[in-house]
Structures are given as C-alpha cells and as structure tokens.
Amino acid sequence: MTYERRKMYNVSHLGLTCADCGAKIEELPFEPKTDRPVYCQKCARNRRRDNPRALR
Ligand SMILES: [Zn+2]
Incomplete structure (x- = not known):
C-alpha cells in the first residue's frame, strides 16, 4: 500500500x-x-478514523 502525502x-x-x-x-x-x-493533525486523524466522512 502506498501512503500519499497530502499537500499541507x-x-x-x-x-x-x-x-x-x-x-x-x-x-x-x-x-x-x-x-x-x-x-490539529492528531485530532484530525482521530476524527477521520472515528468518522471518515467528517473531514475530507
Ligand atoms: Zn488537537
């Protein structure tokens, strides 16, 4: 699997x-x-994991 780095x-x-x-x-x-x-990145990641559609 490839992890695509997002533009920051x-x-x-x-x-x-x-x-x-x-x-x-x-x-x-x-x-x-x-x-x-x-x-922040940590919370965004947690939110995305808990609710994948909450944050694009
Ligand atoms: Zn945070």
Missing part, C-alpha cells in the same frame, strides 16, 4: 487553534476555511 497549507499566520485540544495549528491538510472548526 501553512496557516501559522492565521493564529488558528485546534477546536478539540486547543493546540496551535501551523499546517492544515486542506485550504483553511474560517467558517468551520479546524483540528
């Missing part, structure tokens, strides 16, 4: 924090949107 968007200038654990977010695997909560 640098969002450190936006001062975003994880909606789950509150960690500062510097990169996102998707284009940052201000109208939806964002999660």
Whole structure:
C-alpha cells in the first residue's frame, strides 16, 4: 500500500487553534476555511478514523 502525502497549507499566520485540544495549528491538510472548526493533525486523524466522512 502506498501512503500519499497530502499537500499541507501553512496557516501559522492565521493564529488558528485546534477546536478539540486547543493546540496551535501551523499546517492544515486542506485550504483553511474560517467558517468551520479546524483540528490539529492528531485530532484530525482521530476524527477521520472515528468518522471518515467528517473531514475530507
Ligand atoms: Zn488537537
């Protein structure tokens, strides 16, 4: 199996924090949107595993 590395968007200038654990977010695997909560990589991975359709 091949793991495809996703393009990461640098969002450190936006001062975003994880909606789950509150960690500062510097990169996102998707284009940052201000109208939806964002999660750090760890929480995003946990959420994706728990609910695959919750986060593209
Ligand atoms: Zn988090």
